[in-house]
Amino acid sequence: MNDKDNLIRMLSCNVDDEEMLQIDQYKVIEKIGEGGMGTVYKCSDNHGRIVAVKTMSLLKDSKEQVKRFLREMHTIALLRHDNIVKVYDSGQDEDILYLAMEYIEGETLDNYIRNNNVTLTGKLELMIQVAKALYQVHRKQIIHRDIKPLNIMVDKSGRVVVLDFGIAKNFLVDTTATKGMMGTLRYMPPEYTMESNAVDEQHDIYSFGVTLYEILSERIFTKVQKLYFPCDDYITKKRLQKIYHKCVDRKAKRYQKITYVLRDLQIASKRYQKRYVRKIILCAILVAVVGVGFVFFAKQQPSDRDVYISKAKEYEKDEKYTQAITEYSKAINVAPQDSEMLRLRAGLYYRMRAYEKSINDYNIAMKLNPDNASLYSARGVVYQSMKKDNLAAKDYSRAIALDPNFAEVYIHRGGLFVALNRYDLAEEDYNRAIALDAKLFGAYNNRGILYSRQKKYSLAISDFTQAIGIEPKTGSTYSNRAIVYQHLEKYDLAEKDFSHAILLGPNIATNYHNRGLLYRKQQRYDLAKKDLTKAISLDASMVQSYYYRGWIYAKQNKDDLAEKDYTQAIILDARMSNVYNQRGLLYYKYKNYMRAEEDFTKAILLKPRYFAAYNNRGLLYMQQNKYELAERDYTSAITINPRYIEGFDNRALLYLRLKKHDLAIKDFQTALSISPRHLKTNMHLGLTYLDQQRYDLAEKFLYQALAIAPQNASIYNFLGIALSQQAKFDMAEKNFHRALDLNPNYTIAYKNRGVAYFMTKKYDLAERDFSRAILLNAKDFEAYNGRGEVYQWTGRVRLAIQDYEAALQLKPDYPSTNHNLATIYLRKNNYSLAEKHALQVVKHDQNPIRKNLNRARLYFLRQNYVAATESYQALRIKSRELGIIHCELANTFHRLGKTEEAVKNWKKAITVELPQRMYEQALLRIAQYDSQH
Incomplete structure (x- = not known):
């Protein structure tokens, strides 16, 4: 097999005809492979050195592929070891990301064993090199996640090189952090499921154990079973069998650290070599025997089950779930007693939200493997999603009983307790998980979320910071910490964390959404809109992003855009009561009362205890003078939330409109008992007392309002x-x-x-x-x-x-203006216009002085001077109108021929305030009378 074939095998590639001539500084010699993890070219650099350059297109490849490629670039840059593939350079050439690595002339580990007569000593030396590489990887807080012979090469000098870090990840990823299972099925530990896909060093140790089995036995691993391999020394054989079993045992009994595996392998190898020297002659004979017997260890081809599983995984990766289920079912038909196949199908059913089918598969798997704690844990997750909390709790507890050191199940049960508002029990479970594994990322992250809910913000920040230390490249934890900083009004720190989350996940919509909400809170609306728009561009199903962007548009009076965003949010999720409520406010604003009522009512139907929606519908009814309905809605809002200040305040305003002042004052006082510094209520109560002319109380509450808002005009x-x-x-x-x-x-x-x-x-x-x-x-x-x-x-x-x-x-119909015009036209003897405006006052004015004054005028204009005189005399009170009344009464007496009474009233008129022309007219009348007498 030539070098090109080896690299193609190494990368699981399919060659196509696309060619490149140059990648940055690297001259392309030939393309040697292409697959899901990138395209590989054999190149030469500026110094003539042959290198392998792995590439990924930002335009052609999927976001997930690019994400994995970037992860590999960042991960492999941290590693320097003789048994790990060397990286020379990485970068970007236009839309092409590239990674320049050493060009390995050799074979994959399985081919090397198959094509060479490798002794047991040689095999152990190869596996020791693999263990050393893993030791270096784990030291850097990295989990490879795909250790297998295909990802291990042996060069011409016998040096082992571990490669392919495309799905490598830092320690202890939270169960929600990774979509689906990553890696190769038969090398995955049983606890690694679709639901519980957190990984740690033990994940790689299990994969190492399976690889050890295949190298020593030269058989394909199908399930945990006894290791048979040719060995001339009983003690060495037992030691190696023990090492293998301890690698692939259930998690609680498995090796905790690769260093322990390396130590035991080195001891076994050294002791075997010493025995080999003592029994060199016997060994030679046994080698011959082994050589003859080698034919009995011929390579097995992958089983039908493995083929079906491989196809299912590919379908699942492409989200072709129906086809994946078909392939899993075929695998189950081939191996009906294999609980692992049922577990995999159950996990996929869970992802498809086919919960009953998922439960059914877990039930069958448990009958086949009743002591598997991970099955109970996974079924508990399904029950929890079905809101069957009691069954979920039983499964989690059963998993813990089977494996008290199964840390991840404590995280699941803790999450259930949080959902049940049993925060004390949740905290106990998270503490237990951390006690079992001090580097369990998910436990710190979830406990931080719990503390955040409890407003124990300093503890939350401590936990999120600890989680970031364990898994520094998980953006969601930065977002969680940023939210806490936001609660503490440490906006600079919050913005920094949100921005870091975006840096780690530039294509994750929620990262932009979260920062957009921070900017909204800070009233930096343009930046908020920019981030929310970016979130929508990355994920058009981001309902909340549409909602909050609509809210900002409404705030900026861009009503058309606001309505469009609210409507799109409703199209995406017609159950969002708050969106209906906000759109209702928008319709209310531009007086589309019918649609506003429809939206408020829809919000209430979706959320019957939505007190703010009742309050808003009350405002709508009040605006339409539907006072009984308004009072009912305000009362509903207050009943649902007896501390809802806006409800009391608005009902009080309604009572004021209905002239129920005592009820209004009572509601205002209730609101202030809830929040004495509520600005609007202090203002409204002050205005109520002002309307009642209770000036001391009016000033008291207005000054209290001023103390709250000293810059309020x-x-x-x-x-x-x-x-x-x-x-x-x-x-x-x-x-x-x-x-x-x-x-x-x-x-x-x-x-x-x-x-x-x-x-x-x-x-x-x-x-x-x-x-x-x-x-x-x-x-x-x-x-x-x-x-x-x-x-x-x-x-x-x-x-x-x-x-x-x-x-x-x-x-x-404005009464004051009609009154003033009636005054002018009456003085000017324009009686038709005077009567017109006086009638308007009598018809519409609520002021008793003006109303009665204009009744008197109508008597005068209709020549009923006696009635006019009586009406005018009844109005002689202290007011600015007093002078006008005296003048008009004087005119009435004059018409009755009672000149002395007329003059007496003109003289009284000029002693008080009068309009200039009326004053002049009164003086003239007095002068005329005086000249005649």
């Missing part, structure tokens, strides 16, 4: 209103000033300060503020009305009428 505005209503205008103005300092575009504050200026007759300042409000919002009818009043009271009636008409264009 709205609070200063509300305090300004409270002070204005108490005629404390100087203090009110200061609060309005502060509100506008904090928010220069705060339209309402300009209007309120304008009112304060108006009340203190600072008409120029009031006009300026109302004009500023109009400039900020050209559709603010209150601002037009306020400026109209300034114009009216300063005698600029034409401008006043223009502003009042502008206000009514925006809100035709």
Whole structure:
């Protein structure tokens, strides 16, 4: 067999016709192999040295193949030993990753034994070299995972070279870290299953034991059985049989370290060589005998079962599960008493979520092998997935009873206890697993997750850090630690860990998703969107990424994009109640009330105790004046979560609208008993008392709100209103000033300060503020009305009428404006327009003074002067309208011919506040009367 054939065998390749001329600095001589682990070329470097260059295409090869290739590049770079393939260089040439290694002229170990008359001493020397290589590998915290004769070469000098680190991995990978089983079936230890695929040194030791069996016996290993091989020394034979059995025994009794295997092999070899020297003559005879008998140890071809299993594994790797099941079934028909075949099929059924079939296969396997702890552990995993927690617990406990030192099963049972919220028992199991194996990655990682749930963040960080020390290239652990840092608001450390996870897994969508959520929490929305978009591009089924990106779009008022993302999330998973809730809020925002109600209701149907969805639907009903339904939903939210502050706060606002002030105050007070520093509730309670003119309590709660949010412009505005209503205008103005300092575009504050200026007759300042409000919002009818009043009271009636008409264009029924126009038109003797606006006031105004004043006007306009007089006289109270009332009452007396009474009221009118033109008119009437008398 030539060198090219050896390398093709070594790499399990199929040659095709594709050619390359140059790979970076390496000139291609010929392609010598191609397979799932890469394409290999025989090349020469710049110095003329012959090397083997292994390549992988970033464009043509799958993500999983590239991932394995990168793993091999990183892993093999850590190893330096005479019995491990030498690496000269690695890098990237455009879209090609490459790994330049020594070019080995030799044969694979199985071919070397088959093609050469290798003595027992020679075989032992070869296996000792393999053990030395493994010792070096394990020292670097690496597990090869595929030790077999095909991955071991012997060069022309007899040097053993271990190669193919494509699926090598660091110690103790968590059971969820690897998809499926990796390696070659017959070299895998029985505890290595589809569900429990964590590996440690004992994994390689088992594979070494199978290889030892095949090299010594020159037979293919089918199952753990007694080792028969030609040997002229009974003691040596027994020693080697013992070494073999201790390599392939069940995990609890297997060698713990390869150093122990190496030690025992070296002792056996040295003692055998000494006996060989003493019995050289007898040995020569025995060698001859062995030589004659060698024909009885002819090579066995792979069995039909192995062929079926090999095909099944390939189908499984390609996710062709139906074909894989067919091949496993064929293997089971060939070897119906082999529990291992049933275990493999059961594992695949589990992956396919065919849980009942998986359980059935495990049941049969257990009847064949009732003392196999790994079978109970694996069945427990299936029961747990089926939510049959009691059966899962029984299986885990049975596995532990069979093998109390089976560390991985404690991790599984710990996970079950976590799901059952039995954190104390979960912690005990994780502690037990760690006590059995202090380098058990999964135990530290899972215990860290447990501590994180319990908010024992320092312990969680300690465990995740320990897990990272054991398995530094598992990105999920960095993500777990980052989440804890995020809870502790150590955002820089969290970002660093998330970024490290991305570096380790650049094609893993969840890594980008997690960092995106961190950026979202920090309100770095553009970075968050970028990461979430990357997650979606890597995995279009990332429901949560669509949801959170939609949330960010909604936050940025990009409603169309938000709706699109929410809808896509629902298409991917129609059971996500929170997405319906958020999309409902979006529809509510742009007043698509029917669809909003549908979404809130769907959210509640999916999650009947979703109190936030009840609250949001309550807001919707309140907006539609469906008060009974709103109250029912708010009450449901509070009943589900008696500490839900928003529910109490919103129900209180509903009660205010229904004029149930006592109930409103009670709800506000309940909310504050839950959270005394809740900003909105302090503000709302303050405004409630303000509405009741209970100014001391209003100020108390508004100042409490201000202590919580000292930069909140709205609070200063509300305090300004409270002070204005108490005629404390100087203090009110200061609060309005502060509100506008904090928010220069705060339209309402300009209007309120304008009112304060108006009340203190600072008409120029009031006009300026109302004009500023109009400039900020050209559709603010209150601002037009306020400026109209300034114009009216300063005698600029034409401008006043223009502003009042502008206000009514925006809100035709606005009572204050109709009242003001009725006042103007009545003075101008335009009785038809005066009557029109007075009718609007009587019809729509809730203010009793204005309402009754305009009733009096209607009596006057309809010439019922007696009724008008009585109505006006009933209105003579202290208000800014008092002067107007006196003037209009004077006009009524004048119509009745009661001149003295008329003059008396005109004189009273000019002693109080009056609009300029009305004041001038009253003076004129008084002067006319005085001139006549």
